[in-house]
Amino acid sequence: MSGLLAGKRLLVTGVITDASIAFSTAKLAQESGATVILTGYGRLSLVERIAKRLPQPAPIIELDVTSPDHLAGLPDKVREHTDGLDGVVHSIGFAPQSVLGGEFLNAQWDDVATALHVSTYSYKSLATACLPLMQPGGSIVGLTFDATKAWPVYDWMGVAKAGLESASRYLALHLGKQGIRSNLVSAGPLRTMAAKSIPGFEQFEDAWVERAPLGWDLDDKEPAAKAVCALLSDWFPATTGEIVHVDGGYHALGA
Template structure:
């Protein structure tokens, strides 16, 4: 019996098979879930190819979380694949973007507002947008899980993406407050640095990555997305029925260590 037997999960933001979203979709299927994944634009064709590498090829939805028409039509897209009575038991927000040329790698003092606004919309506001879009399909006890990178401190090179993640973490708390009365749980997983497509776009990512292996008491494998994926799936399961507004660290214990 799997942890997610009988549940239907949407994983929004799957591009490559090295992404956390892909690992979540894989673990969720292995734990018995019916999974849908999404992407948009030029990356959508890549996602459709990558989907074939999952244990069960899932439906791939066209979803730009900054496009209101896409959000308004999301429930209908899901019904087209799963039937008129389709319900969602979980949603994973694996979406973030900040222009690396203007916002990352030591450009905090020069980052233009237009790019900062885009980073906050895509990386933080979209958690709320996605939650509202799927709300009509969510079951009692359903879970929404997003992905963050510890925004309680300032990291080298991360700059305005750190600010966007701080906004995401605050959005998580307010969503937990407002969706809790409907029985919907909202949590985040704060993963250590992983060698994903997004990480490769961060100039100076190595500065963050280098310290992890020596300071994380459990050690840290920056090529292994499965520990993070398992935690996301656990939060989507029935084993955290009274947990919401939380940030669970999956970083080998790095966050708890001093200098």
């Protein structure tokens, strides 16, 4: 991967633990020549501690993607570290427990709205907040979990991911004239903190490992991170509105 992202300036959200796709992406990006800026929200001391495990120091900006003030101030915060951005990684998702784990029919709108705000609308919010920093050739990449199907226990997060996938297509439409791409990586199930927060998520694991044509390692975040880095690079200059599946081929199977 050496040199793939040489000279690129990237904003990476969602680094909470070193088991996250975002952390693997930030690590690979640095190793590939990029300058990386991280964002965090809430437990910033945890993000700071995890960031020290990266190959190079990375500044951290506090960002609540549901806060208009944080979003409005983001460009100035980024300019304290670099004069622009070439890529943005959206690795943000949250849903209250009440809308997961088989509670689809019982979920209340206020909790569903939180899931949609944080996990779906924030993709557009982050992109538009970063637009003043981006030039033609820029790339926005988000992370999804195949929303073409209904998954047990995923419930309203699945709906939120479906919205995310649609939002990415609309961003591709509206940002294309500015030469900015929007794509998603659809990873198979991985043992991240986000996955562990979903009751019953482990029931995906055995089936994926057994059935994925290429096999599937539940602990290996690097394949998904490599796909994110590839989409951030200049190697996909005419690709936008796409969803790249990094799931061992599971999505291609029927029964």
